[in-house]
Structure formats: C-alpha cells, structure tokens
Amino acid sequence: HGQLVQSGAELRKPGASVKISCKVSGYTFSNYDMSWVRQAPGQGLEWMGWISVSKGDTNYAQKFQGRVTMTTDTSTSTAYMELRSLRYDDTAVYFCARPQGGFSGIHYDFWGQGTLVTVSS
C-alpha cells in the first residue's frame, strides 16, 4: 500500500510563491505519475495537473499554466508542486494523488493528507 506524506501548512502573502512536497513510500516512485488536486474552503475538488515521474513530462490544467511547476526527486521519492504569484483565491488545501489506469480510465487510488496554503496579507 502506498503512502503519500505532504509537508505542513503554509502562510504566504499575495504575490509570493509556495512549494509543497509529497514524500512517497510503499511503492516504486518512478513506476507511477503524480498529480496535484486542490480544494478551496467549502468548495469542490480541482485538478491542477500531473507529472510523469519517469520522464519528467508535465500536463498542467490551463488555469494554472504559467504559474505552476511540478517536479520530482527520484532519489528521495518526493514530488513537489510550486505555485507562484499567489492570489487570495489560491487559499486551499492542496493534495498530491497517485494516478492509476490508462489515459481513458485515469483514477486516483492513493492521496496525501493535504497541505493547507493560506494566502493573506
């Protein structure tokens, strides 16, 4: 069984950047991609994109293109998500999640516990 452990809560000012980590254990990190999903307070789930751990290819949701960078460090089995030019509406809980299934059947079977990012002046 996989386990995804994320870094702790962050507080940032508008315009700043935040980088969240997601450390994987229990499975071979490079055999799976990694995605990031966020959830604003009281709102639904929003997919941000994914990264191929083995190849480094990325696919970001259009909404976040230009502001987000997803990376991985295979030596430590850790995935990272950096979001720049933070706005108040970026306040949310950010989850990493492991995708399974092919392109047409993608689903997320393991999730991190979530990292709260608060954007406040």
Add this chain to the structure above:
Amino acid sequence: QSVLTQPPSVSEAPRQRVTISCSGSSSNIGSHAVNWYQQVPGKAPKLLIYYDDLMPSGVSDRFSGSKSGTSASLAISGLQSEDEADYYCAAWDDSLNAYVFGTGTKVTLL
C-alpha cells in the same frame, strides 16, 4: 465551473438507498471512464468506484456505480451513519485536456 453536474445534496433515512447522478457530455463521460470519490470533511478523498463500476478492494459492496451515455450514477444501499460525506464523480475531459470533478453531492442521513 465544473463540467460535471451533480445534485448539491441528497438525504435519506438509515438503511435506505440513495442514488447520486452525474451529468456530463461526450467529451468526458461519453468518452472516458467515470470514477467516484468519497470525502469526509477535513480528510483526503477516497476512491470508491473506478472504470464506471469497479470497486477497489476494501470498499463496501453497498456502493455501486453505473454509466449510460453521458451520465453516470452512484448508488449507496443500506445507508449508514459513516456514509455521511461528500461524493464526487470525475472523468477525463478531452475538450479541456484535464481531469474534471463533479460539483459534489453531500449525503445526509435523516
């Protein structure tokens, strides 16, 4: 604004059955597998159903999924207090080139 539409809430008495609908289009549900997630407030989502109607190991068989055309449904039978949670459908969307979640449905026991 999600492209997958769900009812905001459903309520039913314990031990009864509820069904949650998820309406999409040809670019998502009509072309790709549907998944369902359960989320208890303050926790990470949990995969309930994948590939339209398959259950991961460990998920109660009181949950079942189905799909027809551009719509999908999640049924919960024998409602229990532990089923009170938010439920989201999800699928890949070709037009958006993104994985999209439904608007979410809150299940409450009467």
